[in-house]
Amino acid sequence: MEAEASRFEPATFQVNDKKLGMWIFLASEVMFFTGLIGAYIILRWGAASPWPVPGEVLNVPITAGNTFILICSSVTMVKAFAAIEEGNQKMLKVWLLATAFIGASFVGVQVYEYTELIHHGFLPSSGLYGSAFFTMTGFHGLHVTIGVLCILWVAMKAFRGSYSQADHQGVEIIGLYWHFVDLVWIILFTIVYLI
Amino acid sequence: MATMMAEPTGVPVRVEEHPQSFIRKYIFSTDHKIIGIQFLFTCLFFLLIGGLLAVMLRFQLGFPGATMPGGSLLPETMAPDGIILPEFYNSLVTMHGTFMVFFAVMPLLVGVYANYLIPVQIGTHDMAFPRLNMMSYWMFLVSGLIMLSSFWVIGGASASGWTQYAPLSASPEASGVSTGQILWIVSIAIFAFSSLLGSVNYITTIINQRAPGMTWLRLPLVIWTLFITAILGLLAIPVLTAALIMLLFDQTIGTTFFLPDTGGQPLLWQHLFWFFGHPEVYILILPGMGFVSEIIANGSRKPIFGYKSMVYAIIAIAGLGFIVWGHHMFQSGMNPALGMSFMITTLIIAVPSAIKVFNWMGTMWGGSIRFHTPFLFAVGFVMLFAIGGFSGIFMASSPVDIFIHDTYFIVAHIHYVLFGGSLFAIFGAIYYWFPKMFGRMINETAGKIHFFLTFVLFNLVFFPMHGLGMAGMMRRIYEPAQYEHLSGIQDTNTMVSWAAFGLFASGLYFMVLFFWSLFKGKPAPENPWEATTLEWTLPSPPMHGNWKELPTVYHGPYEYSHPDMEKDWLLQNERPDVVSPAHH
Amino acid sequence: MSAEGKKKPRYMAVFGGLAALTAIEVAVAFMGFERRATVLLLIGLAVYKALLVAMYFMHLKWETRSLKILAVAPLLPAAIMVIVVLMENF
Numbered sequence: 001m002e003a004e005a006s007r008f009e010p011a012t013f014q015v016n017d018k019k020l021g022m023w024i025f026l027a028s029e030v031m032f033f034t035g036l037i038g039a040y041i042i043l044r045w046g047a048a049s050p051w052p053v054p055g056e057v058l059n060v061p062i063t064a065g066n067t068f069i070l071i072c073s074s075v076t077m078v079k080a081f082a083a084i085e086e087g088n089q090k091m092l093k094v095w096l097l098a099t100a101f102i103g104a105s106f107v108g109v110q111v112y113e114y115t116e117l118i119h120h121g122f123l124p125s126s127g128l129y130g131s132a133f134f135t136m137t138g139f140h141g142l143h144v145t146i147g148v149l150c151i152l153w154v155a156m157k158a159f160r161g162s163y164s165q166a167d168h169q170g171v172e173i174i175g176l177y178w179h180f181v182d183l184v185w186i187i188l189f190t191i192v193y194l195i
Numbered sequence: 196m197a198t199m200m201a202e203p204t205g206v207p208v209r210v211e212e213h214p215q216s217f218i219r220k221y222i223f224s225t226d227h228k229i230i231g232i233q234f235l236f237t238c239l240f241f242l243l244i245g246g247l248l249a250v251m252l253r254f255q256l257g258f259p260g261a262t263m264p265g266g267s268l269l270p271e272t273m274a275p276d277g278i279i280l281p282e283f284y285n286s287l288v289t290m291h292g293t294f295m296v297f298f299a300v301m302p303l304l305v306g307v308y309a310n311y312l313i314p315v316q317i318g319t320h321d322m323a324f325p326r327l328n329m330m331s332y333w334m335f336l337v338s339g340l341i342m343l344s345s346f347w348v349i350g351g352a353s354a355s356g357w358t359q360y361a362p363l364s365a366s367p368e369a370s371g372v373s374t375g376q377i378l379w380i381v382s383i384a385i386f387a388f389s390s391l392l393g394s395v396n397y398i399t400t401i402i403n404q405r406a407p408g409m410t411w412l413r414l415p416l417v418i419w420t421l422f423i424t425a426i427l428g429l430l431a432i433p434v435l436t437a438a439l440i441m442l443l444f445d446q447t448i449g450t451t452f453f454l455p456d457t458g459g460q461p462l463l464w465q466h467l468f469w470f471f472g473h474p475e476v477y478i479l480i481l482p483g484m485g486f487v488s489e490i491i492a493n494g495s496r497k498p499i500f501g502y503k504s505m506v507y508a509i510i511a512i513a514g515l516g517f518i519v520w521g522h523h524m525f526q527s528g529m530n531p532a533l534g535m536s537f538m539i540t541t542l543i544i545a546v547p548s549a550i551k552v553f554n555w556m557g558t559m560w561g562g563s564i565r566f567h568t569p570f571l572f573a574v575g576f577v578m579l580f581a582i583g584g585f586s587g588i589f590m591a592s593s594p595v596d597i598f599i600h601d602t603y604f605i606v607a608h609i610h611y612v613l614f615g616g617s618l619f620a621i622f623g624a625i626y627y628w629f630p631k632m633f634g635r636m637i638n639e640t641a642g643k644i645h646f647f648l649t650f651v652l653f654n655l656v657f658f659p660m661h662g663l664g665m666a667g668m669m670r671r672i673y674e675p676a677q678y679e680h681l682s683g684i685q686d687t688n689t690m691v692s693w694a695a696f697g698l699f700a701s702g703l704y705f706m707v708l709f710f711w712s713l714f715k716g717k718p719a720p721e722n723p724w725e726a727t728t729l730e731w732t733l734p735s736p737p738m739h740g741n742w743k744e745l746p747t748v749y750h751g752p753y754e755y756s757h758p759d760m761e762k763d764w765l766l767q768n769e770r771p772d773v774v775s776p777a778h779h
Numbered sequence: 780m781s782a783e784g785k786k787k788p789r790y791m792a793v794f795g796g797l798a799a800l801t802a803i804e805v806a807v808a809f810m811g812f813e814r815r816a817t818v819l820l821l822i823g824l825a826v827y828k829a830l831l832v833a834m835y836f837m838h839l840k841w842e843t844r845s846l847k848i849l850a851v852a853p854l855l856p857a858a859i860m861v862i863v864v865l866m867e868n869f
Contacts, residue, residue: 014843017323021399023846027853028391028433034857035437039452039463042864047458055809064805068798075794078836082790125449128458135444135452179836183829189801190825194808195818430856466864517856521863533866 022173040132073102074182087165096155103148225325231311238303245294252287257692285354292357304482315730318406323399334389345378353379361453361464365445387436397425408748415752420485431474438467469520483620487573494570495562498753508547525593541591568642572623579615604664635716648701655694
C-alpha cells in the first residue's frame with residue numbers, strides 16, 4: 001500500500017458541483033431529445049406514403065424569424081454572463097431581463113404559429129407529421145418556457161445582489177441550459193422546417 | 196477508530212449541529228441517510244404490494260376459476276364472487292411487473308443504497324444537491340401512489356404488460372383500459388424524472404466529493420456499480436420518457452406514433468422501450484453485484500479477487516448494455532443481419548459476467564469464511580444469478596429464443612436474475628447495512644431461517660417454470676388448460692402456486708423480523724462485521740453530516756487479512772504502519 | 780472563472796455568424812438543389828451552428844478535456860439508437 005500516496009486527488013473534472021451537475025443533466029436532455037427527434041427521423045424514413053413538404057404546411061419565414069429571435073436571446077444571455085465576470089451588476093440585470101423578454105417573445109411567436117396552424121386544420125392528429133411536429137416543437141417550447149422562468153428567478157436574485165464577480169455560478173449554469181435549448185432548436189429547425 | 200487517522204487536509208468542514216424540528220429532520224429531510232431510509236420503507240411497502248399481486252395471479256394459475264379466499268373483498272369489476280376475471284388478471288400481471296421493477300427493486304437498489312452509501316463510503320458530508328435529493332424521493336412517492344391508485348379508476352389498472360407494447364397500450368380501444376393506462380404513463384414519467392434527479396446527484400457527488408485519498412481505484416465496488424448504474428439511468432431513462440410522451444399523446448390527443456393504421460410504427464415503441472429497457476436490466480443487477488462483492492470480501496476475510504477486472508467488467512457490461520436491446524425483440528421480427536449482430540453482442544456480455552462470477556469464487560477460495568446472513572444471501576445471489584445467466588444464453592441465441600421467448604422459460608429467466616439476483620443482493624444488503632442504518636442488529640439465527648426459506652421456496656417456484664416454458668406454456672396467460680397441449684401441466688402449476696404462497700409468507704416473516712429488529716434488536720457496535728470501508732468508522736447510526744472532519748484514505752477498500760497486522764481487517768482510513776508499527 | 784481563457788471571446792462575431800448561417804440555411808432549403816445535396820448541406824450547416832453555440836456560448840472551448848468528453852459522450856448512444864433502428868427499415 002502506497003500510504004504516502006494519500007494526498008488529495010484533484011477532482012477529475014476540475015469543475016464545481018453545480019456546473020458539473022448541469023452538464024450531466026444536459027447529457028440526459030440530449031437523450032430525451034434524441035428519443036423525440038430520432039422517432040421523427042425513423043418514422044419519416046420508414047413512411048410508406050409520401051411525406052408532406054414542410055414548406056407547404058408550415059410557415060417557414062415566420063419561424064426563421066423566430067430562430068433569429070432565439071439566437072438573439074442566446075447572445076444576450078452570454079452578455080449577461082460576460083457582464084458579471086467583469087463585476088458589472090447593472091449590465092447583468094439588463095441583459096438577464098432582455099434574455100427573459102426575448103425568450104418569452106419566442107414562445108409568443110410559437111403560440112401564434114400553433115394557433116394559425118390549428119386554424120388551417122393542421123393538428124396533432126393530422127397524421128404522423130402533425131404528431132411529430134407538435135410533440136417535438138411543443139416540448140422544445142416547454143423547455144424554453146421553463147428556461148424563461150428560471151432566468152426570471154436568476155434575474156430576481158441578481159436584483160437582490162446575490163451574484164458577484166467571484167461567485168456567479170447561478171448565471172453560468174442557467175446560461176448553459178439556455179444555450180442548450182437554443183442548440184436543440186437549431187437542430188429542430190433544420191430537421192422539422194427545412195428538410 | 197475515527198480518531199486514529201484524521202489528518203486535517205484543509206477541506207472545509209460544513210457540519211453544523213443545530214436542532215431541527217421533527218418534520219424537517221424526518222419528513223422533509225435533506226439528509227441523505229434519512230432519504231435513504233424513507234426510500235427503504237416506501238420500497239418495502241411496494242415490494243409487499245408487488246408480492247400480493249403475484250400471490251393473486253399465482254392463485255388463478257394454480258386453481259383456475261376457483262374462488263379466491265378473501266377475493267370477495269375485491270369489487271365486482273375485478274373478481275366477482277372471488278373469481279379473478281381475465282381482464283383483472285391482465286392488470287395483475289402488468290402491475291406485478293411494474294411494481295417490482297420500478298417501485299421495488301430499482302429504488303431499493305438505487306434509491307435506498309445510492310443515497311445511503313455514496314456519501315458515507317466516499318467520505319463526504321452529504322450529496323452534492325441535498326434538496327434535489329429530497330425532491331427525488333417525494334416525486335418517487337407520488338409516482339408510486341399514482342400507480343397504486345390506478346387500480347380503483349374506471350376500467351381498472353393498465354393491462355398491457357409492464358413493457359406496454361403498442362398498439363395495445365396506444366389506443367384506448369385496444370386493451371379496454373383508458374384511465375388506468377394514462378395513469379400508468381403519467382406515473383412512470385414522474386418516476387423517470389425522479390430517477391433523473393437522483394442520477395445527476397449521484398454522478399456529481401461521486402466525481403466531486405470523494406474524501407482526500409479516495410482515488411478512483413480505491414472506491415468500494417458498491418460505489419463503482421452505483422456510479423455506472425447512475426450513468427446508465429441518466430442516458431437510458433430519458434429515452435423512455437420521450438417514448439412515454441408519445442404514447443400518452445397517442446392515447447389522449449390523437450397522435451399516431453405507434454398506431455399502424457395511419458403509418459405509425461408499433462415496432463418503434465419496442466425499440467425505444469428496449470433501448471431504455473436493456474440498460475434498465477443492468478440498472479437492476481449492477482448495484483446488486485456491488486453489494487455482493489462487498490459482502491463476499493467481508494465474509495471471506497480476503498481482498499476481493501481481481502478488483503480492477505471487476506471495475507472493467509462493470510464498465511464493459513454497462514457499455515454493452517446499450518447495443519444489445521434488440522435481443523428482446525427477436526420474436527417481433529427484424530432484419531436478420533441486425534438480429535445476428537444483436538445476438539453476438541448479447542453473447543459477449545457473458546464474458547464480463549463470467550469474470551465477475553469467477554472473481555467472487557476466487558475471493559471465497561481459501562478464505563476463512565464467516566457464514567453470516569448477508570454472506571449467505573450473497574452466495575445465494577452468485578448461484579442463482581449464474582443459473583439466470585445460463586438460461587440467458589438460451590434467450591440470447593435467436594434461433595432458440597424464437598421458441599422459448601414469450602413462454603414461462605423467460606418468466607423463469609427473469610425471476611432468476613431479478614429475484615434470485617437483485618432481490619437476494621438487496622436482502623443481503625439490508626442485513627449487512629441494517630446495523631449502520633438503524634443502530635441495531637438483526638438476529639443471526641432468525642436471518643438464516645429467512646435465507647433458507649427464501650432460497651428453497653424460490654427454487655421451488657421458479658425452477659419448474661423452465662420446464663413449463665419448454666412445454667409451451669405462454670407467459671401472461673390466464674388459463675393454460677384451455678389448450679390441449681397444456682392440459683398436463685396443471686399439477687406443476689398448482690405445486691408452483693403453493694410454493695409461491697410459501698415464498699410470500701417468508702417475505703412476510705422478513706417484514707416482521709425487520710420491524711421487530713428496528714425496535715428490539717441488540718444495539719449495534721460501530722463495526723459489527725469488522726469491515727473495511729469508511730462507513731464503518733462512523734457511529735451506528737451516523738450523525739447528521741457524517742464526519743466532523745473528513746477522513747483521509749490510504750489504500751484500497753478490501754484490506755482483509757493483511758499479513759503485517761494482528762487484526763484481520765484494515766479500515767480505509769487506517770495506515771498499517773500506524774495500526775501495528777511493530778511489524779513494519 | 781478560471782475556466783475562461785485570457786482572450787475575451789468575441790460573442791458578437793459568433794452571433795453574426797449564427798444569424799448569417801440561418802439565412803443561408805433558409806436560402807438553401809428553397810433553392811431547389813438536388814434533394815440529397817440539400818439535405819446534406821442543411822445538416823452540415825446545422826451541425827456547424829450547434830458547434831458554434833456549444834464552443835463559444837457554452838464555453839466548451841475553454842473547458843477541460845474531461846468535460847468536453849462528458850459533453851460529447853451522450854451523442855454516441857444517441858447515434859447508435861437512431862442508426863440501428865434506421866437499419867431496421869432497409
